[in-house]
Amino acid sequence: MNHSVRYGLILGALNVVFTAGVFLIDYKLIQNPLIGFLIFGITIAILFIAGFELRKKNGGYLSFKNALKSSFIIYAIAAVLVVMYNLLQYNVLTPEIAEELQKETLNQQVMVWESFGMSDEQIDESAAAMEDRNLFGLTWQLVGLAGNLFFGLIISLIVAAIVKKKEPEFD
Template sequence: MINLNLFLKKNYIYLKMMKSKLQTSTYALNFGTLIGITTVVFNLMLFFLDAHYQGGTLASIIPLLISVGFINFGIFQFRKDNNGYVSLSESLRLGVGASLIAGIIGTLYGLLLTEFLDPQFMDKTFEIAKQKMLDSNAELSIGDANNAIEASKNFATIPIRIAGGLLASVFLGFFISLIGGLVLKKSKPE
């Protein structure tokens, strides 16, 4: 298991040793990796508990909270290491960069899950979605539900899943870091 304190301490010492201006990319890489690994561990837990099909509110909120926590902690840590100053643009670069790294890790995990760990994942997911459609709409025929599922399958190709995963991650990271950056920003005096 990854020792989070040791990981952060080593990277903190490395950043302190740097003589040049602090780089948001270093923080984005570190915190994006932490988001990605933590989220993958959570999703693996769901997989091994055979709870990865249910989805639900908790399965959606936990990864969101992981992202919010690590992005804002990254912005805070950058500000701390930058003599108490962080601009909104630095916050956005850090947050979007971290989200991109986390999105790459998460997308790779998603492909690993659907192509190797559970090759029937997409078929089972579509079957669950069809059943939910039929349960929630008594007037919907099985044929209409099947047509809707077939149309959805066109958007479940690997390239579309990769692009969608990365875009969603960056989009979410932008808003998380925008809010965090507005709260934590402190400009250097002119």
């Protein structure tokens, strides 16, 4: 199996298992920023492990282009697996929890808008627009995936810059 695909599946499986475990403990923890940081930490660790392993397999050298390509493929596969998990979890298995989490997300967003000094009218308008969206539906999961892939590209650029090692031109 291709190095990047294998690590993408590993990262995706780790993220899904971790998220499902947190969900089973207390689904409200899913919105806790600490959980997001832990998942981010797992992601970064796997990207570096995979990058350094690929460099080792290539005789101790890895071009920036190949490091970037590998890292981004890993990230993208994992991100798609997480979206598939989210769609299954919140639309098939527990749609009632998705509604509750969406309400909590709206409440948190209203507090942010208030802290920015938005008027009650502006908040009501924005809240009404947000209530009409199913944040856990296919459309918004794909929108989130697009944003996540952009973020993944930035992370992959950083990882590639660190794990790359140029082969000497002359021996």
